[in-house]
Amino acid sequence: MCLLAASPGCDEVPEDGGGGSGGGAGGGDPLLGGTLLEVPTSSEPTYVDLDAPGIVTASDAWDLRFEGKQIYTNGGESGKGDGAAFGPNEIAMFGQDSVPAEIPFLLEDEAGGAFIKWYAYDGPTHLLYSRFHVYGIRRGDELYKVQLIGFYGEEAGAPIPALYQLRFASVDASGVSETEVLQEIDGTAGGATEPLPSDPSGCVRLSTGEISFLTPAEAKASSDWDLCFRRATISVNGGDEGAGDVEAVDLMADLTASEQLADVMEKTAASALGDFDAPDNATLTASDVIWLTDGVISAFSNRWLVAGSDPLQAGEFAWLVAGSDGVEPFFVAFEGFDGATTDSVGTVRMRVKHIGGTLP
Numbered sequence: 001m002c003l004l005a006a007s008p009g010c011d012e013v014p015e016d017g018g019g020g021s022g023g024g025a026g027g028g029d030p031l032l033g034g035t036l037l038e039v040p041t042s043s044e045p046t047y048v049d050l051d052a053p054g055i056v057t058a059s060d061a062w063d064l065r066f067e068g069k070q071i072y073t074n075g076g077e078s079g080k081g082d083g084a085a086f087g088p089n090e091i092a093m094f095g096q097d098s099v100p101a102e103i104p105f106l107l108e109d110e111a112g113g114a115f116i117k118w119y120a121y122d123g124p125t126h127l128l129y130s131r132f133h134v135y136g137i138r139r140g141d142e143l144y145k146v147q148l149i150g151f152y153g154e155e156a157g158a159p160i161p162a163l164y165q166l167r168f169a170s171v172d173a174s175g176v177s178e179t180e181v182l183q184e185i186d187g188t189a190g191g192a193t194e195p196l197p198s199d200p201s202g203c204v205r206l207s208t209g210e211i212s213f214l215t216p217a218e219a220k221a222s223s224d225w226d227l228c229f230r231r232a233t234i235s236v237n238g239g240d241e242g243a244g245d246v247e248a249v250d251l252m253a254d255l256t257a258s259e260q261l262a263d264v265m266e267k268t269a270a271s272a273l274g275d276f277d278a279p280d281n282a283t284l285t286a287s288d289v290i291w292l293t294d295g296v297i298s299a300f301s302n303r304w305l306v307a308g309s310d311p312l313q314a315g316e317f318a319w320l321v322a323g324s325d326g327v328e329p330f331f332v333a334f335e336g337f338d339g340a341t342t343d344s345v346g347t348v349r350m351r352v353k354h355i356g357g358t359l360p
Helices: 091-095 216-221 253-258 261-266 273-277
Strands: 035-040 046-049 054-056 064-067 070-073 084-090 110-112 119-122 127-130 134-139 142-155 158-172 180-186 201-205 210-214 227-230 233-236 246-250 295-297 317-322 329-338 347-354
Touching (some): 035 054, 084 091, 091 317, 119 261, 127 142, 127 261, 158 201, 180 201, 210 216, 233 246, 246 253
Antiparallel strands (some): 046 054, 046 064, 064 070, 084 317, 201 210, 201 227, 227 233, 317 329, 329 347
């Protein structure tokens, strides 16, 4: 039985690449080969054509959209084009003149958050396997660590998907609380058929361990849950999915791109216990932890900024970007911001370089 109605069919989800590595010409300023473009930003979208480069309108063939502190590509969930991107990469990569061979793939914009790659999928058997990553959850001053230790329950001797098991513990400056385990959080949302908007699923409040059953509309209107489980999708009560201020981070996201299905399949709750025990308050409060709410995630999401900077600062990275046609490749890098604050990047000084080669 396959319960992936919340995902695109039952195909394997592409592996995410947190950060690539780049070569590049040695010596000098690698950004000198690019064209400077100043991009004024606000809460309203600003559209950029990389080929010109220049500022355009939504009706034009734009390649990047700047909105608040986020950058989106013209593809996937964010646009009608075939745009995508990969990064962050070492700034020296900008000095190259063609698509680097070491770029493995491009990432389209997609809906989700920190839990978007929580599982590995075995196509021949249609089974999902938790990666056993450890996630941080933040609600105001409350901090937790969470690990998904199971996706299948059992009924009449048969495995039932979307009956989640997880362990969690609260974390603060005084230490880590005793680990708690929740069994069979019901995310089946109606069973084997396509879920209806009226089908509720399990939502958890970590401070109490309470599980409530909410429809998507009820969950979106409520601030009284932290995590909701619906088929293969795990939502956080913040951003687009809820009325709360909950954020999350995959503390092991850098491992995702290199994880092999066979290795993930061998993991168990027992073998992954050490990974769960390791994070402490210092881990979750470190300045380089990138917290996410749920929404549209691009290759740039929170990765193009220096974590914890105030006012906001641009990271010294290069990004490979596919134009809206899905064919033309560009390098993009950011020199800095003018008029940045805690919540706004102001005017972005961006370098753009049209390069040769074939996109992956």
